[in-house]
Amino acid sequence: MTSAGSYSEHPAVTLSFLYRAFCRVRQLVRPIGRSNVDLDVEVVMLRHEVALLRRQVHRPILEPADRAVLVGLAGLLPRQRHGHLFIQPATLLRWHRDLVARRWTYSHGRPGRPSNAEGTAALVLRLAKENPN
Numbered sequence: 001m002t003s004a005g006s007y008s009e010h011p012a013v014t015l016s017f018l019y020r021a022f023c024r025v026r027q028l029v030r031p032i033g034r035s036n037v038d039l040d041v042e043v044v045m046l047r048h049e050v051a052l053l054r055r056q057v058h059r060p061i062l063e064p065a066d067r068a069v070l071v072g073l074a075g076l077l078p079r080q081r082h083g084h085l086f087i088q089p090a091t092l093l094r095w096h097r098d099l100v101a102r103r104w105t106y107s108h109g110r111p112g113r114p115s116n117a118e119g120t121a122a123l124v125l126r127l128a129k130e131n132p133n
Contacts, residue, residue: 013063013064013065016063016065017064017065017068017069019065020065020066020069021068021069021072024069024073050086054086060086067095070085070087071087071092071095071096074087074092
């Protein structure tokens with residue numbers, strides 16, 4: 001995850017999200033002309049692949065664009081199907097909280113002690129020269 005600013009400040013993240021979203025939309029449109037048997041076989045194969053990968057990778061590393069696509073697609077599924085996803089509802093809520101927190105936080109200025117006026121340092125040095133005690 002990026003720590004600075006919102007996702008819209010990073011054009012590479014925005015382009016990555018748009019590309020991934022385009023690919024997923026294309027994948028949703030492609031099966032329109034296929035038979036139900038082909039789709040069922042593909043779903044079974046993909047579920048088996050996911051099960052194999054879950055045995056090997058305990059916690060996948062997701063980029064912000066991956067999260068956005070997964071959350072968007074999860075919103076299209078009925079709630080009964082959310083149990084089959086590797087994203088738990090609590091995780092979706094946490095991602096949303098993080099996004100809202102990042103949106104509404106802003107810097108309150110520079111940290112640390114405020115800077116002195118321009119002539120202050122020169123005045124202090126002159127006074128120290130004139131009055132050595």
